[in-house]
Amino acid sequence: MNIIVCIKQVPETTEVRINPQTNTLMREGVKSIINPFDMYAIEEGVRLKERFGGKVTILTMGPPQAESALREAISLGADDAILLSDRAFAGSDTLATSYTLAGAIRKIRDYDLLICGKQASDGDTAQVGPGIAAHLDIPQVTYVKKIEEIKDKSPSGEKVIRVERMTEEGFEIIESPLPALLTVVKEINAPRLPSLKGLIRSKQAKITHWTHKDIEAGFENLGLSGSPTQVVKIFSPPPRESSQMLSGSIEGLVEKLVRIIKKEI
């Protein structure tokens, strides 16, 4: 069972905001972390490897410093890590990003399952996972909250996976042949902490670096050229109406709340 987990290094987004006085981005001390949803993807990959054997390869596209995210993933039990880093990738939107990652996955070639987090916390688009599946023309299941079973189907011997997919109302049970791509939500597992052995391994591990030369990629599909969308403006969200603190006796507060609720609905 060979698994590829795609991750993204993101700023701890919660700390990036626009200073309302100067209209500048406040970015002092913004740490980089592995996208929170990707932590569940890594954990699920490692658990499947522990059950079925094989290996977990972590793949990311980003600037050179994204190597630290890959080392962290190794400390959590992943085997190999590949960093796609190249000026030619700069300016990629989700179409170009999924194209580039799919190119790297084709080069890795030997895989049964691809796992991504549901979405990245900086962009929140949830587009790259399904985008990769579309580029590779393999089945996908998004919002996976549980892997029920992986088995060989008789008589064909074809590997199939059965998963639970979260929906607005509950969940669906979906079966798919492998290889397939899953995007996972938090409910799927509780990620482990790095082990001491993992930490040592992560320090020593060799991270593979790939550029556009390593994947069969047309320049017109990479980076800015391969990105149909373009940001034209960045601004602060309109400030909320200033908050009003209510006080008084319980009866008084309840009266006030009822009035507010009636007005709003």
Next chain:
Amino acid sequence: MPIQVIIEKCTACTLCLKVCPFDAIRIMDKPDGSGAASDSRSHKKAVVNLDKCTLCGACVPACKFQAILIEKDATGSQADISRYKGVWVFAEQKKGKVQPIAFELLSKAKELAAALDTEVSAVLLGWRLEEEVQELIWRGAHKVYVLEKLELANYQDEPYTNVLAELINKYKPEVFLCGATSIGRSLISRIAVKIKAGLTADCTELAIDKEKRMLLSTRPAFGGNIMATIICPNHRPQMATVRHKVFPEAQCDMKRKGRIIYENFDGAILSSRSRLLDIIDEIESTVNLSEADIIVSGGRGLRAKENFKLVEDLAKALGAAVGASRAAVDAGWMPYSHQVGQTGKTVCPKLYIACGISGQIQHLVGMQSSKVIIAINSDPYAPIFKVANYGIVGDIFEILPALTKKMQEVIRK
């Protein structure tokens, strides 16, 4: 070099530096070291650090002197975008019922189509949908493209992607809108890759640049701390997804007339490698979190699982959905499907009542776009009060039961 500062035009005014989300621009001495020494600024210029720059383009429109250029190969663009006409809405259906998100999209689609002087079309895939087709017309669709096949009765990624990609190639809409739902977000990302179109996710505002016939899609980024407006100049259709409850539902007018176009596809285009085995609805209250007008949410302040009943009782009295903070979900007091926040759901109801939730930023990013927020918390310094329209520093164990009782009385009347 894909990004370039035209030194002759740059005045070192620092406007670009202020909008750069990646801290990639600095004002430095002019590279060649020349420049008059008379004005302290005149020999300073903006310099882009290419290791940090992601070519996001935010600096280009910010520069008042047209001094920053980003060169983009137009080779990836489609030959003739002027052949693309009309605004399309994907009418998501579940169990044969068109979902409210489709009506929300229609209300916006009508505005966009009016600005573009074109028509609104809805596209509906499923099985046995007659009445639903009519309602889409009553809600403002000039045309409804319908494909009724047993294989399409329930949403599945592959056949839905194949059919919609085919319809888009056949009819060439210039704008394609879809709900940012668990279906929409899976589907549209796959279609966009298949037809190589530009897609903007989770938009909170859509507008038209009439002159360029361009869709201006505005969406939150970095967890809602920053808004970004995104365009797609050289590709069609311009695709966007919109979250629940961002736009009002289009009104029903039973006098409205429209055309119904029945499509017919067969064979491989409808086949799916993955198979949907079962659909399980598990949220007991009938209101689901994403579509709720009111959400009553509980957090750590409830102290124990059984106390969530206070939140549930108020929700019941208000016809609201029940939300929970991560702390409450991690403690096992509520299932994950109720979690609001960064690793849960993003919601924007008309009214959000936060009970005993301190308001960690991870929670705030999931609910701060709610129209009105009421917060009740015993800690006067809780960050939730910074985003609340109305705050009460008090004891939820006293206030919630009293409020529930009062609301029950009010509603009975």
